Amino acid sequence: MTTPRFDPRFTENVINAMGPNTSPRIRQVMGSLIRHVHDFARENELTVDEWMAGVKLLNWAGQMSDDKRNEGQLVCDVLGLESLVDEITFTLAGEAKDAPTATAILGPFFRADTPYRPNGTDIVLTKPKGGGEMVFMHGHVIDFRTKKPLAGADVEVWQASTNGLYEQQDPEQAEHNLRGKFKTDEEGRYYFYCLRPTPYPIPNDGPSGKLLTLMDRHPFRPAHIHILATKEGYRPLTTQIFDRQDKYLDNDSVFAVKDSLIVDFVPLKNDPHASLELEYDVKLVADAVSNDV
Amino acid sequence: MTTPRFDPRFTENVINAMGPNTSPRIRQVMGSLIRHVHDFARENELTVDEWMAGVKLLNWAGQMSDDKRNEGQLVCDVLGLESLVDEITFTLAGEAKDAPTATAILGPFFRADTPYRPNGTDIVLTKPKGGGEMVFMHGHVIDFRTKKPLAGADVEVWQASTNGLYEQQDPEQAEHNLRGKFKTDEEGRYYFYCLRPTPYPIPNDGPSGKLLTLMDRHPFRPAHIHILATKEGYRPLTTQIFDRQDKYLDNDSVFAVKDSLIVDFVPLKNDPHASLELEYDVKLVADAVSNDV
Numbered sequence: 001m002t003t004p005r006f007d008p009r010f011t012e013n014v015i016n017a018m019g020p021n022t023s024p025r026i027r028q029v030m031g032s033l034i035r036h037v038h039d040f041a042r043e044n045e046l047t048v049d050e051w052m053a054g055v056k057l058l059n060w061a062g063q064m065s066d067d068k069r070n071e072g073q074l075v076c077d078v079l080g081l082e083s084l085v086d087e088i089t090f091t092l093a094g095e096a097k098d099a100p101t102a103t104a105i106l107g108p109f110f111r112a113d114t115p116y117r118p119n120g121t122d123i124v125l126t127k128p129k130g131g132g133e134m135v136f137m138h139g140h141v142i143d144f145r146t147k148k149p150l151a152g153a154d155v156e157v158w159q160a161s162t163n164g165l166y167e168q169q170d171p172e173q174a175e176h177n178l179r180g181k182f183k184t185d186e187e188g189r190y191y192f193y194c195l196r197p198t199p200y201p202i203p204n205d206g207p208s209g210k211l212l213t214l215m216d217r218h219p220f221r222p223a224h225i226h227i228l229a230t231k232e233g234y235r236p237l238t239t240q241i242f243d244r245q246d247k248y249l250d251n252d253s254v255f256a257v258k259d260s261l262i263v264d265f266v267p268l269k270n271d272p273h274a275s276l277e278l279e280y281d282v283k284l285v286a287d288a289v290s291n292d293v
Numbered sequence: 294m295t296t297p298r299f300d301p302r303f304t305e306n307v308i309n310a311m312g313p314n315t316s317p318r319i320r321q322v323m324g325s326l327i328r329h330v331h332d333f334a335r336e337n338e339l340t341v342d343e344w345m346a347g348v349k350l351l352n353w354a355g356q357m358s359d360d361k362r363n364e365g366q367l368v369c370d371v372l373g374l375e376s377l378v379d380e381i382t383f384t385l386a387g388e389a390k391d392a393p394t395a396t397a398i399l400g401p402f403f404r405a406d407t408p409y410r411p412n413g414t415d416i417v418l419t420k421p422k423g424g425g426e427m428v429f430m431h432g433h434v435i436d437f438r439t440k441k442p443l444a445g446a447d448v449e450v451w452q453a454s455t456n457g458l459y460e461q462q463d464p465e466q467a468e469h470n471l472r473g474k475f476k477t478d479e480e481g482r483y484y485f486y487c488l489r490p491t492p493y494p495i496p497n498d499g500p501s502g503k504l505l506t507l508m509d510r511h512p513f514r515p516a517h518i519h520i521l522a523t524k525e526g527y528r529p530l531t532t533q534i535f536d537r538q539d540k541y542l543d544n545d546s547v548f549a550v551k552d553s554l555i556v557d558f559v560p561l562k563n564d565p566h567a568s569l570e571l572e573y574d575v576k577l578v579a580d581a582v583s584n585d586v
Contacts, residue, residue: 005384006377006380006381006384007380010373010376010377010380010548011373011377013373013548014372014373014548017508017510017544017548018508018509018510019508019509019510020509021509022507022508022509023507026507026508027508028337029337029339029343030504030507030508032333032336032337033333033372034372034373036329036330036332036333037329037372037374038373038374038377039329040325040326040329041374041377041378041381042377042381043325044321044322044325045381045385046322046378046381047378047381047382048378048379048382050322051369051374051375051378052366055363055365055366055369056365058351058354058355058365059354059355059358059363059364059365060355061351061352061355062351062352062353062354062355062356062357062358062365063355063356063358064355065352065355065356070348070352071352072348072349072351072352072355073345073348076344076348079307079326079327079330080303080304080306080307080327080331081330081331081334081344082344083303084299084303084304084331084334084335085334085339085340085341085344086341087299087300087303088299088334088335088338088339088340089340089341091298091299092338211323214315214316214319214323215310215311215312215315215319215320215323216311216312216313216314216315217310217311217312251310255303255306255307255310
C-alpha cells in the first residue's frame, strides 16, 4: 500500500536504529509497531494537523486517567483492541480439545481492592433510584478437566447500577456498591444477590467519547456482569456474561460479546428478596494440564 | 501476515461499526488505524501484559505533558512519526520543479509566545556555564520563485543551551533564553547572535526515554538550530539546520536530519562578539504559485 513517493529507506532506518542489546521480543514488537505506524501515516498521507490532533487526544487520555479511571484503556476498548487481545489470549490458551469458559475483557472499572463478602450477601448497597430487578445469582466453580466442583475458589463480580455508572464513577453510590468477592463453599458453590444488569454508555466526556462521536457510533455496552474467578493452581478467568434480552448484543461499543457468554435470567419464585434467578457455572483450567488425561 | 487462527470478521466488524454520519476522511483514517492496530496485535500475538504496558506508557505520556512539555509528541518523535509526517507534507507540497528549503519537525520545545527582538540582538540571555562558541547568524528570506529578498518576513529561531536543555526545561536559564523572532529589514536580511549548537539528549525521564532504553538506542540529537519562517501570502516554513561537524548526524534520535539541512559554521574575524559565522538563506513559497511562470 505504501507509495514510492516517500523515502523508501525511512522506516528501515528507524527500525535499524535499535541497538544490539534490545531483547528479541522488544525488537519484534517495536519493529512491527514502527512499520504499522509509518504505513498508517503514508497510506493516509497524514497531515501535521491530523497527527497533532492524535497526539492531543492521547495526551488527554493520560491526563484524565487516575487510580479510578483508565482512559487510555478505554480508547483501546472503543477500537476493539482489548477484546482482540483477549481473543488472542484465549485462542493461544485454548489448546485443550474443549474450550473452557470463554474469556472477556477486564474493562476499566475493575477494582483490585474489592472486599470479600459471605455467600448470600446482597451486593446492592445503594438501591438504584430508578428501581431495578433483583437477581439471585449462583453456580459452581468447576475444574474444566475433571468436572469436579472446586471449594475455596474466589468469584469476584462487579456491575454498573441502573443509572449506567459503576460506584467509582458515582458519588451517590456507597463504596464498593455492586461489587463483591465470594469464596466457594465445600460443594464449590457461590451465591449472592445483585441487580439485573442494564445497558449503559461508556464515559463520553473524554477522548474515547470524542472518537465515538467522530465515528458516528453509540457509546452503549449491552447489559452484563463482570466475573473474575481465581484459585491457586488454576489459570485466572476474566469474563463477562450478557443478558440475552439486551438490544446492544450485536453492537457492543467495546466489542466484547461472545455467543457463549450470553445468559438467561429466569423468573424465581418463593424468594422474597429476588424475582429473577441466574445460574452460571465457571470452569477453570488447571495451570499444568497434563496431556495424557 | 494475519493468521487465520483468529476470528477473521473481528476487524471488519469494528470498522463497520462506524455510522453513516462519519466524515469520509475520518472513515478512511480511523478504518486504516483500526486495521493497523489489529494487525499489529495479531502479528505479534500481543499479550494482555504487553498491551497494558503500552496503555500505561501512553497514559504516562499524557500525565507528563503540560504547557511546557509535550511527551506524547516526543513518543511519536522517537518512533520517527513526526519526521515522517513532515516528509509527507513536504513531498505533497513539493509540486514546484525545484524544491524550496527542506522542512523539518517543529519539535516539542517550540513556544508560541516567543518575543520579537531587533536584528543584531544576542539571544544568549544566560551565559552557559560550560562556555560555548558565539555565532553571528545571518541571511536573507527569499521568494523561492522570483529569488527576490522578502522584507518584513518573520524568522523565529530557538536552540538548546550547551547543557542540552531548552530554557523551559532549565530553571537556571532566563525566560525565552536562546529564542527570538526577527523581522527581515528592507533588504530582506535577518541577523543576530546565538550559540554554536551542541548535541543534546531528549528528556530521558518519561515514556520516550523508556522506549529508547528498551530499544537500546541513545537519546542524542545532533546539534541544530530551529527555524520557523513566516510571511503573509507565503507558506510557513519549519526547519532545523544541523552542524556538519556533529557526530550524531547519521543517527538522530528523532530522525529529522536531511542532507540539504546540513550547514557549515565558519571562522569569523573582526567581530569582538563572535568567533563563528553562519550564513543561511530561507526560501519561502508563495501560497498560490502560478503554474505559468
